[in-house]
Amino acid sequence: MSCWTCAAHRFGKGTDRLLYRFCLLLFRTVWPFIFRWRYLGVEHVPASGPGLICANHRTWADPVALGLACPRQVYFMAKSELFRFPPLNWLLPMVGAFPVRRGEPDRAALRHGFQLLADGKLLGMFPEGSRSRDGRLGRAEPGAALLAVKSGAVLVPAAIIGDYRLGSALTVKFGRPFHLAPPPEGRPGSAWLADQSMQVMDHIRRLMEDGEAAG
Numbered sequence: 001m002s003c004w005t006c007a008a009h010r011f012g013k014g015t016d017r018l019l020y021r022f023c024l025l026l027f028r029t030v031w032p033f034i035f036r037w038r039y040l041g042v043e044h045v046p047a048s049g050p051g052l053i054c055a056n057h058r059t060w061a062d063p064v065a066l067g068l069a070c071p072r073q074v075y076f077m078a079k080s081e082l083f084r085f086p087p088l089n090w091l092l093p094m095v096g097a098f099p100v101r102r103g104e105p106d107r108a109a110l111r112h113g114f115q116l117l118a119d120g121k122l123l124g125m126f127p128e129g130s131r132s133r134d135g136r137l138g139r140a141e142p143g144a145a146l147l148a149v150k151s152g153a154v155l156v157p158a159a160i161i162g163d164y165r166l167g168s169a170l171t172v173k174f175g176r177p178f179h180l181a182p183p184p185e186g187r188p189g190s191a192w193l194a195d196q197s198m199q200v201m202d203h204i205r206r207l208m209e210d211g212e213a214a215g
Contacts, residue, residue: 019094020073027068034166039069041174045156047071050117051177054144054200055158056208057126058135063097065160066124069172074124075116077109102129110143117151127200137205140197142190149180149188155200159207175207 031037045051053074055066063076073096080099083089092098100109116123125147127140148155154177162170180199183192 016094016096019091020096023095024068027064031068035162035164035168035170037170039172039174042069042071044174044176045070045072045122046154046177049120050151050153051122052117052144052148052153052155053122053124053158053174054127054155054204055124055160055172056137056204057128057131058160059131059164061164062126062160063124065170065172066158069158069174070122070124072122074122076124077113080106110147113143113147114151117147117153123147123153127197127204137201137208140201142193142197144200145180145193145196146188149183149196152179154179155203157200157203157207159204161208173207173210175203178203 045053053066053070055062063074063078067074067076075096075098077100078092078097080101082092083099098109098112100106113123125144127144128138129141129143132138144155147153156177157175159173159175160171161173162168164170180196183189188196
C-alpha cells in the first residue's frame with residue numbers, strides 16, 4: 001500500500017477535512033497581504049457534482065491558487081516524486097493530492113481520478129502535464145480529455161494570470177463549463193484525444209488572452 005493510501009486510512013476523512021479547512025483559512029488570510037489577489041468567474045464552477053478544472057501551469061503554487069479561488073475543495077494529481085519526502089508524503093494526501101507518474105500512462109492515478117469524479121468531486125488538472133518555463137501554453141497530454149469523456153464530467157477551463165512576486169497582480173479566472181463531444185464509435189482513440197485536448201487548451205488560451213488584455 002502506498003504512502004498516500006496509508007495516510008488516508010490512518011487519519012481518516014474527518015481529519016483530512018479539518019486540515020484542508022485550516023490550510024484554506026491560513027492561505028486566504030495571508031495571500032491578500034502578499035499579492036494583489038482576485039478571482040473571477042467563480043459562478044462557472046459547478047456547485048455540486050463531478051467536474052474537471054483545467055488550467056495553465058507555471059509554478060508549484062498554481063494548485064494553491066486554484067484551490068483558494070474555488071468555492072469547493074479541489075483534488076489534484078501531484079508528481080509522484082513529491083510523495084517520497086516527509087512531511088509531504090503525509091501532508092499532500094491530507095489536503096486531497098494523489099500521486100501520478102509523469103511521462104508514462106499511470107493507470108492507478110487515472111483510476112483514482114475516475115473514482116473521485118464518480119463520487120461527485122472536483123478534480124484539478126494541468127493538461128500540459130508539467131510546468132511551462134516561459135509561461136506559454138504547451139501541448140496537452142490526453143489525460144484530462146480521457147477522464148472527461150469517460151466520466152461524463154463537465155470541464156471548467158481556468159487561467160492563472162500574473163506573477164507570484166510580492167505585491168504583484170495575481171488573477172485566477174474561470175471560464176464557462178463545457179462537455180466534450182462523444183468520440184466516434186464510442187471509443188476515444190489517440191487522434192480523437194489529441195484533438196479534444198487541443199480544444200481544452202484553446203479554452204484556457206482564450207481566458208489567458210482576455211485576462212491579460214484586461215490588465
